[in-house]
Amino acid sequence: MSTTPLTSHDDTVGISLRVNGVEYPVTVGQGRNLLSVIRTEIGLTGTKEGCDDCECGACMVLVDGRPVNSCSYLAAQAHGREITTVEGLTCDGEMHPLQCNILEEGGVQCGFCTPGMLVSATALLARTPHPTDEEIRIGLSGNLCRCTGYAKIVAAVRRTAES
Amino acid sequence: MSFVIATTVDEALAALAAGARPVAGGSDLVVGARHGKAPLPSDLVAIDRISGLDCIEVDDNGACIGALANHHAIEGHAVLGARWSALADGSALVGSPSTRNVGTLGGNVMNASPAMDTGAPLVVLGAEAELVSAARGSRRVSMAELWTGPGRTSASPDELCVAVHLPALPARSGSAYLRLEYRRAMEIAVVGAAAMVTLADDGTIAAVRVALTAVGPTIVEVTGLSGGPVADVAAAAGAAASAQASPISDLRASDAYRRHSVGVMARRAVEAAARRAAGETIPVPLNRAVGIGAAS
Numbered sequence: 001m002s003t004t005p006l007t008s009h010d011d012t013v014g015i016s017l018r019v020n021g022v023e024y025p026v027t028v029g030q031g032r033n034l035l036s037v038i039r040t041e042i043g044l045t046g047t048k049e050g051c052d053d054c055e056c057g058a059c060m061v062l063v064d065g066r067p068v069n070s071c072s073y074l075a076a077q078a079h080g081r082e083i084t085t086v087e088g089l090t091c092d093g094e095m096h097p098l099q100c101n102i103l104e105e106g107g108v109q110c111g112f113c114t115p116g117m118l119v120s121a122t123a124l125l126a127r128t129p130h131p132t133d134e135e136i137r138i139g140l141s142g143n144l145c146r147c148t149g150y151a152k153i154v155a156a157v158r159r160t161a162e163s
Numbered sequence: 164m165s166f167v168i169a170t171t172v173d174e175a176l177a178a179l180a181a182g183a184r185p186v187a188g189g190s191d192l193v194v195g196a197r198h199g200k201a202p203l204p205s206d207l208v209a210i211d212r213i214s215g216l217d218c219i220e221v222d223d224n225g226a227c228i229g230a231l232a233n234h235h236a237i238e239g240h241a242v243l244g245a246r247w248s249a250l251a252d253g254s255a256l257v258g259s260p261s262t263r264n265v266g267t268l269g270g271n272v273m274n275a276s277p278a279m280d281t282g283a284p285l286v287v288l289g290a291e292a293e294l295v296s297a298a299r300g301s302r303r304v305s306m307a308e309l310w311t312g313p314g315r316t317s318a319s320p321d322e323l324c325v326a327v328h329l330p331a332l333p334a335r336s337g338s339a340y341l342r343l344e345y346r347r348a349m350e351i352a353v354v355g356a357a358a359m360v361t362l363a364d365d366g367t368i369a370a371v372r373v374a375l376t377a378v379g380p381t382i383v384e385v386t387g388l389s390g391g392p393v394a395d396v397a398a399a400a401g402a403a404a405s406a407q408a409s410p411i412s413d414l415r416a417s418d419a420y421r422r423h424s425v426g427v428m429a430r431r432a433v434e435a436a437a438r439r440a441a442g443e444t445i446p447v448p449l450n451r452a453v454g455i456g457a458a459s
Contacts, residue, residue, distance in 0.1 A: 011164040011205075030166045031203045033193065054194050055349050060261060067261040072193045074186065076166050077209050120260065141348035142259025 015079040019044065020088030028075045035059045035070035038085060046086040046115045050144070057143030060116035061085050067123040069142070086115035089122060097163060098122060102156040109147030116143045121157045130161055167208045172216070172325060176297040178208035179321045185210045187231060188265030190258070191274045200314075216325060217267075219243065226329040230269025234281075235260065237268060244447045247329050248439055249284035249338035249357045249432075255448035256280045256340075259348045269324040275310045275381070282306070282382040283357035284340045286374035289330050294322040303328065310381040333370075335362040337439030339432045339449050342376060343424050345415075352376045353416045356404060356428035358436040360396070368396045368437060378408035378425050385429065393437045401430030 013030045016023055019042055026041045035052075038061065039045050047070060050058030054072040061070045062084035089096040098118050101107075108114050117140060124131060124139030131139065136157045137150075145153060167183065169175035175185065184204035186192050188211065196203040210216070210231070217231035221242045228237065237243055238255035257263050257271075257280055271281050272292055291303040296319060309316050318324070332338075342355030355376030363369040373385040385403050390396065405426035412418045435449055445452050 013166050030164060030207065031196070053197070054190060054258075054262065057259065057261070066264040068265055069190075069261050072190055072197075073265065074189050074193060074207075074209075076207075077168075077186065077189060077211065079168065123260070138348075139260060142261045 013076045013079075015076055017042070017075070017078055017083060018081065019083045020085060026075075030074070030076050032075045033071055034061065034063075034068075034073045034075045034078050034083070037075040038070060038083070044085050044087050048112055048115055050112065050116075055144070056113070057116040057120060058113055060119040060143065062119060062123060065123070065126065067120050067142070084119070084122075086118050089118060096122070098125075098156065098160045101159045101163075102153060105152045105156040105159060107148055107152040107156040113143055113145040113147075117145065117153055121160070124157070125161060131157070133158065165206045168212060169208050169210055170212050170214065172213055172295065172323065173297070175208050175210050175213060175323055176295065176321070178206070179323060180297045182206055182320075183208040184320075185323060187211050187267045187270045188233070190262055190266045191270060191276075210323070211267075216269075221246075223331060225331040228268055228327045228329070230272075230324045230326055231267050232269075234258075234263035234266050234268070234271075237281075238263065238447060246332065247284075247288055247338060248445075248447060248449075249287060249340040249359065249436070250281060250329070251447040252340035252449045253280035253282075253284045253355075253357070256342060256344075256350070256352075256450060262349070268327055272306075272309070272327060273316060273318065273324050275312070275314050275316050277313055277379060277381050278352050278355075278377040279382070280340070280342060280352055280355060280376065282310075283355055283374035283376045284338065285327065285329075286382050286384050287338060287357045287359035287372040288332070289359075289372075291328045292324050293326040293328060294318050295325050296322045301325075306382065307384065312380050332359070333361045335440050336360065337362075337436045337441070339435035339439060339445070341428045341432050341435070341449055341453070341455060343428060344450070344455065351415075354378055354408075354410070354421050354425040354428055356425060356432040358400065358429065358432035360393075360433060360436045360440050362437065362440045363390070366441065367392050368433075371396055371400065371433065373400045373404060373429050373433065375404055375408060375425050375429065378404075378410040378421055383407060383409075393434065397430045397433040397437070400433045401426040404429035 050056035410421035
């Protein structure tokens with residue numbers, strides 16, 4: 001990784017983001033958050049802006065496999081890192097088992113929290129393939145849902161782990 | 164305006180000497196800027212890729228926790244959890260899994276929030292922060308020397324926190340951290356308390372330290388405590404904690420409620436630390452083990 005200042009004479013930075021396996025060279029303001037770059041510059045709108053304050057988890061993405069609130073993470077810091085959004089969970093156009101199960105279990109109502117829930121659950125299952133219900137709740141504890149009451153989302157994660 | 168990605172401490176120190184501010188995970192810096200707490204610095208040096216600065220090393224002299232070690236790594240570190248339990252108790256309560264993945268111990272220490280969950284544990288464990296600058300080399304400071312007010316430290320702008328050192332504890336020692344919280348995630352301590360105790364051969368407390376979260380402009384260490392039977396020391400610690408706290412009223416709690424409840428937290432922290440010192444395994448985080456927070 002070059003340590004040459006990633007900067008020009010103004011306040012923009014030329015960076016390269018690898019999102020869902022695709023390289024995107026973009027020029028962004030150095031204070032831009034990763035969420036706005038993913039949605040506006042790259043055009044992947046599955047990742048949502050909820051609270052914009054690191055509280056609700058609607059903006060969750062994976063950065064090098066770790067769950068990160070993209071609303072509060074500088075895009076420039078993601079330069080060269082591997083980013084996975086909810087769009088990256090599908091494989092050859094087929095839904096990820098988590099996506100199938102959250103539908104089957106009725107874990108989606110308005111759907112706004114769903115991308116973040118799926119990303120957090122993906123990170124959880126990668127690290128803990130057979131979580132207890134308590135571990136599922138902790139894994140999803142940074143994601144707010146105002147519709148479902150959570151039980152059906154937890155059930156979807158449990159069902160995915162069991163399958 | 165500049166944004167530099169440093170891969171060595173020397174590169175980071177050069178950028179700091181030129182006026183840049185460091186960013187590790189950004190969870191305090193970015194959110195703080197959005198809230199108008201402080202504008203995002205025009206010159207930033209990203210330190211999160213400095214290799215080796217996230218390592219956690221333990222030997223007979225104690226533990227060295229790299230400034231970039233994140234809360235997830237600390238909460239899951241078996242040896243830290245067993246020997247310096249209060250710190251693991253604190254790290255396990257920070258934010259959510261995503262916050263704990265980007266939030267670093269060094270960032271926590273240098274952000275100097277009086278509500279930080281790792282602060283009271285670091286005080287009772289006798290931690291020192293290692294600060295390095297290009298001009299003056301390395302120095303170590305205690306937490307009491309480092310924190311001068313909310314969001315303020317005695318570190319110079321050109322100094323980088325590279326590690327936090329924890330001394331080895333005497334035999335039959337144990338520590339614990341508890342906080343009062345209204346929800347189990349993405350929460351900031353209403354109040355909190357950490358305790359470290361060393362037991363005498365007869366099971367009484369020979370040495371005790373207690374520190375308090377979110378009841379003053381910095382983490383508050385309780386003074387005037389001495390040894391004795393566990394129940395007596397715990398009760399005295401609770402009373403002293405309430406007496407020595409100087410909390411504010413805000414939308415989260417009144418000063419009177421904070422003053423009362425920090426005494427409860429201090430008493431329970433001493434009791435839990437004594438149980439751990441006696442060899443009992445109480446899982447991290449202690450908050451969950453004793454049922455604080457809403458039921459799942």
